[in-house]
Amino acid sequence: MKHLALKSLFGIALLAITISPLLGCRKKGDTTVKITVRDTLDKLVVGALVRLDGQATIDSPKAIVRHDTAYTNTSGVATFNYNEVYQLGQAGVAVLNITAEKDGMKGTGIIKIEEEKVSSQTVYVQN
Numbered sequence: 001m002k003h004l005a006l007k008s009l010f011g012i013a014l015l016a017i018t019i020s021p022l023l024g025c026r027k028k029g030d031t032t033v034k035i036t037v038r039d040t041l042d043k044l045v046v047g048a049l050v051r052l053d054g055q056a057t058i059d060s061p062k063a064i065v066r067h068d069t070a071y072t073n074t075s076g077v078a079t080f081n082y083n084e085v086y087q088l089g090q091a092g093v094a095v096l097n098i099t100a101e102k103d104g105m106k107g108t109g110i111i112k113i114e115e116e117k118v119s120s121q122t123v124y125v126q127n
Contacts, residue, residue, distance in 0.1 A: 028088050029116035033080040036122045037072050037100045037107070044076025045125060048102035052080060052111070054094050066096060086115050100125050 033052065037045040054066040066085075070078040078100075086093045093113040100107045100123040107125035 028083070028086070030118075031082040031086040031093060031113065031115055032118050033082065033096075033111060033113055034118055034120045035070075035072075035078045035080075035098055035100065035109075035111070036120070037076050037078070037102070038122060038124050039105065040124065040126045044072075045100075045102050045105075046072055046074055046076055048072045048076075048078070048100050048125065050078035050123070051099045052096040053099070054096040066094060072100075082113055086113075098123050 035050045035052075037048040037050065039045055048071065050070050050072060052066065052068045068080055070080055072078045082093055093115050095110065095112045098107075098109040098111055098121060100109075102125060105125035105127055107123040109121055109123045111119055111121040113119045
């Protein structure tokens with residue numbers, strides 16, 4: 001009886017040691033931004049230059065400033081990946097200014113990037 005109880009306890013301990021690392025580690029999800037660019041007629045704008053700019057909120061030698069650019073695809077969407085910026089446990093990612101330009105048309109906006117989600121915004125460009 002005592003031998004069976006000891007064997008069961010050993011089995012439970014081994015199972016707990018094996019499973020606990022799997023439960024404690026969580027894979028980080030993608031943190032991406034999709035900016036859709038449309039004109040004043042609500043048509044998608046293909047090939048627009050989209051800039052995302054952010055300034056540091058504190059003055060320090062290691063202040064982080066973001067400047068990212070991409071062009072809209074055939075669906076009028078520019079995609080940005082911020083996986084390297086977001087770290088697990090971090091509260092928030094960034095709030096960035098949006099500028100979109102194409103053939104003399106320009107539009108602006110702002111976007112809050114949420115961790116492990118696809119953050120989306122639409123910018124309208126005009127002359």
